[in-house]
Amino acid sequence: MVTIKDVAKAAGVSPSTVSRVVKNHPGISSDTKRKIRKIMEQMGYTPHVAARNLVTKRSYTIGLVVKSAVHEAVLNPFFTEVNFGVSEACRTKGFSTIMTAAEDDDSLFLEVKNLINSKRVDGFILLYSKENDPVTKYLTSMAFPFVVIGKDVMNSGDAIHVDNDNVQAAKEMTDLLIDEGYEDIVMVVDNEVFAVSQDRIAGFEQAMASNGLSSKCKVVQCDKDESSIERMLVDLFDHTPPQALLTLDGVLNARIISRLYQMQIRIPEDVATATFSESPLTKFAAPPQTVVDIYPKELGKEASNEVIMLIKDDNRLKRNITVPTRIIERQSTKKEERG
Template sequence: MAVTIKDVAKKAQVAPSTVSRVLSDHPKITQETKEKVRKVMEELGYHPNLLARNLVRQSSQTVGIIMKESSEHSLFDPFFPAVLKGMSDLLHDREYSILMTTGETNEEIYQDVVKMVQGKNVDGLIMLYSRDEDPILEHLLKRKFPFVMIGKPATHIDEIMYVDNDNVKAARDMTQYLLSIGHKRIAYVGGNPKFEVHKDREQGYREALQISGIQETIIFQTSATRESGKELVDKLLKMEKRPTAILTTDELKCMSILSALYAESLRVPDDISITTFMDSLISELSSPPLTTMDIHPFQLGYEAAKTLVELLENPNMMRRNILVPTSLVKRQSCKKLTMNEETL
């Protein structure tokens, strides 16, 4: 027979209402009583009915995660498991579950979110991206549903709490590092400009060149596939003056380009230097190990989840935004150029 609150109350010699208050961590219950009741729960093997408790609270005790793209694509992106670990660590401590969108298209992801919100399946949402003209964002704002965004909003910036890196500064710092070791022809390989992160990183790249008095920009927008990497390297080889360094905006793009370079017998960093954003085991174990801009995705996820939980507990809290610092990790994928190599 299952152990009940009454069984716990009888052995602990307290009222059943006191046991309920201990379960909700009520501030008026003394720490001594809480410890005594919890000890009895452990001895009897009592486990609270979380579903019933959540019904009383009118809460699902669940946070929804809105994927940037299909779940299948996200699982291959090193950013996703790292940011998810940060979120899950915080949410586990606060006794929240996670529900993720599973749609394979933008429309399917939108419908997943509508079901979460209208079905009250989640208490709040975390968006893993920021994008122009996003119907999901408009839906959440219209419904006044609590959410936090990872990434700087493209619109409604005064209405949205978000966690992000200073991506303009991060890309500027990375470009300036390449400039400092002698590279003047630097190619930038970004992604879809509809996403704020790619617009900001391209801006940082442009600013660094402008500060150094370099007028020439070499900009590509591509996806993270083997075919895209090959197409990009083909374009580089056809250029009259090939770049001496490549700045990529994510590890998957970088690895696809690295593979294509080797297929053309170009060696990193002897023939060309390459850098990327993120800093997972992929970068560390690459051949050669990659110079990266660490964006600290675990911290991004942790801070986003922490902010959302605080918003759920205090809906009238003052709006705030958090910038997680980035850090340059120098490895062997970048070569310092000599005077002769600079002018080739």
């Protein structure tokens, strides 16, 4: 079995230097770390994780907290992309990840509390933001390191938040639809609890108002199940059919365009569709969907870097980080495609 001494001899350094590289010690230069890690990989050396954790009194694990059913968290491309970003950033710093997901506050709170009490994690990344959240309150009261991917809804400055400007993103998307000639625009949401939902609704309403279309501004809510989506769409198209549908995210958008196909409502000839969060669901849809790319992988990377630095320095400045967005315009909103 390859030991630290073997790696040190091959690298021409002391065993203590190799040990500090394993622990990602800031006193070792990047060049030295790269050199030694390459030799470790070539020699097949694997650090003894349990021994390292015993010495440092850390688990070197970050917990991802998702306010959703487990199957939804697994299937939602947003969570998958965020997870990729988190895992990639954590791996380069010697940390692993573990995810916990639940729909109700009590279950999620209990999961988080158990992870802390069992010393299985050093910090958390919350993939949601909502007012009066018991998990956020508990972590704050415990002074336990955590970062929120979402808006600082309480304006408390008690945590680091990584987010997009969802109000501005929704305004820009709505302006694009209006510039394309759509005026009867309906925004469809499947929840209004989370800050991201409220901000996107606010941006939509602001854009409609600034373009003199307040009277045509309409937000409708439906549940995630197929029957609820069908009832909502039948009600919309049986009365005054909208010219465009702006959905809260790519998963809801995919469910809606599938139902529109079954109702023989064409996109974009009969109604334009647009949404938030770029993924294979939007890129490879029929037709490809106009979307606001929110860069979920970058959200995950930024959150990971911040929580790891917070673990190492609990006096780190709490700040809000904004990841930019961009609109990708595709066939689903092209006015010239309409008959």
